[in-house]
Amino acid sequence: MTNQEVQKTSNSVWTIFKIFLRLGCTSFGGPIAHLGFFRTEFVEKRQWLDAKRYADLLALCQFLPGPASSQMGIALGLSRGGIPGALAAFLGFTLPSAIVLTLFALTYAQVGSHWGEGWLHGFKLVSVAVVAQALWAMGKNFSSGWQRALITLLSAAGVILLPPAIGQILVIAFAGVIGMCFLRAAPDNSQQEENATISKRTATIALILFFTLLIALPLLAKAAQSYPVTLFDNFYRTGALVFGGGHVVLPLLESQVVQSGWVSEATFLTGYGATQAMPGPLFTFAAFLGASSNQVPSGCLGASIALAAIFLPAFLLVIGALPFWERLRHQQYLKNALLGINAAVVGMLLAAFYHPVWTSAIHNVSDFLVAAGALALLTLARLPAWLAVLITVIFSGIFLS
Template identity: 50%
Template sequence: MTAAPASSIAELFLVFLKLGLTSFGGPAAHLGYFRAELVEKRGWLSDAAYADLVVLCQVLPGPASSQVGMGVGLLRAGGWGLLAAWLGFTLPSAVLMLAFALGLGRLGSPEGAGWLAGLKVAALAVVAQAVSGMARSLTPDRERLTLGGLVAGVVLVSPLPWVQPLALLLAGLLGWWRLQTPELGAGDGLPAPLSRRAGATLLLLTLTLLIALPLLATASPRPDLALFDLFTRAGALVFGGGHVVLPLLQAGVVPKYLDAGTFVAGYGAVQAMPGPLFTFASYLGAAAHTGLNPGYAALVATVGIFLPAGLLVAGALPFWSSLRQRPGFRSALSGLNAGVVGLLLAALYTPVFTSAVQAGPRGPTALALALAAYLALTAWRAPPWAVVLACAWVGALVL
């Protein structure tokens, strides 16, 4: 791994720990929180470079928001930075899901609670801020604005997991065909943190794991190896975000390791947690009847489901950085960046808006709270964590 000052690694861990404690609302909201903290507040990336990284992680399998965090950590401090960013962002929800599996579930599901409704409202405001901010810089003309609207429309009409990467591919092809080649800005690069040889080695390692782990798990009676194989394959084969991994996990753990009711209880709890939805694996590992220590089983499942994501983003970045230097590819990338705005716009409606502002007498109240939160973020520059806490408190009172 690339050597980096311990202070840089510690800073990365603390920044992503704060994001892991406050980033509610799912992958789309996470990208909004990341942009506010890493682009606007700290200036670690430009909007264009951030969008490039988001595009790369959207086309890779795995949890896109976690991969964006891993990519930022890798760019800032090498391999140890990637680990620090992943650990900081993942640790809070992983610990909470482990605790839930160990008995906090007896307190009842958080679904339907007012404070959870407030957190969903906060996510709506955060995503709306991200869409408006990225649209100003990434869709400044009618051509790119049209591309963004096209992607949003396609994704809204056809919400299947494979439609998102297909819509992004379409935006890239139209950008290559119709858009002028943009110049690379001074701060818009994604410098390759690893050599191409190292990147190819990591990609080959990912493929080797996918081939070797099932064979080893079949040949060995070790329950931890079988668990690691199950969650590694789930993390490597899913496109379209955290929710899409649920059918893969359900098929793998129900009824072999736990019953359907226990599975659904954990799924309900993870909706209320900050950080990545993939920490559902922490709960499943701890709750599974494997004969392993629950803490150790949770660790095996969590590392397994996130390992392919880290290997893929680190392996792909060296090639991505080289490709984006080519004029034709930059035109395509400009279209892809506009497509990212469209994806966020579609996500702003569903699932973010539809889950935060539901039909019924409390819908107008939730919408009013979302408007107040958006104004606090944009007009008054309130920190996202403060808006999250305020929305949770108000939600507990009125929603």
């Protein structure tokens, strides 16, 4: 590569980082809103790709497990600047909220004693409203029809009754098999252009690394008995197994950090509520949890480990799947399986809505009314999530302290 080519690549990566940094500071509203911001920025304004190519990338990101909006950012950076571009897009979009949530975690104890319980309880109450809204929206999309509704209910029961970690894996696997056997997705005959930024050799290496880590990390964590390895393993498996992204990460993370005793239920829900007020991806909640852990390392190092681990599967899957996507997307049995899996993740979110979200936040009529008011702000007044969080927290701090 000549000096001129190196300079051009460097400039391109820096441009990608600056654009995504701005989006990471201003993109409020969750995954659906993020995808709209991306379309406006890269299809309409900058014309980096056309609407069809954008839709193809979006279909890939929705098909893969992991955070859809972050994967879309990675895919856009990858298409524009290769792997360095993907890394620049990820860092720009993720760092603003991750830094703020890490700082919040580091000052959580002092903030709680200064503000009083009412202020922090407001974060828990707004979590009830946010998850209820997400549950309703996802249920309409993914649980329509008696077959998928039944999968949702059985999945919720399975997550509640089975041991946490293995239960979630079994539920997803069972729902995928049921989808393959009894559900049928609409065929898609559209064609996607060949992606030239990633070779099939590089993609194959990424996929091998993804599955190797998924299998080897639990074995290594058990053998090493080391908290940093266990932390990385738990968050890596969460990022690798969560379908639907966004709020669906809640039950997986709760089983990893609350039931293991690393983070208290109150801290978990307070951090989740605070995450709703942040721009950028909801998966940056991992930074708060890594920083809040009562194990060592916590703080900035714990946040960095958790954040890197939960997003690494998204990186590997996007890089690994992109060159093969045209063939993969037309496999009818995989699309059928995804119908079942999406119905199951609604059930997982339903179980998490009951416990820990509802049981930890709603203790009396006043709590219920405040949570209902927050839900009204989101659904009837259509306020952005960050503003609903701010109003609910202030109201709770004044009247519930």
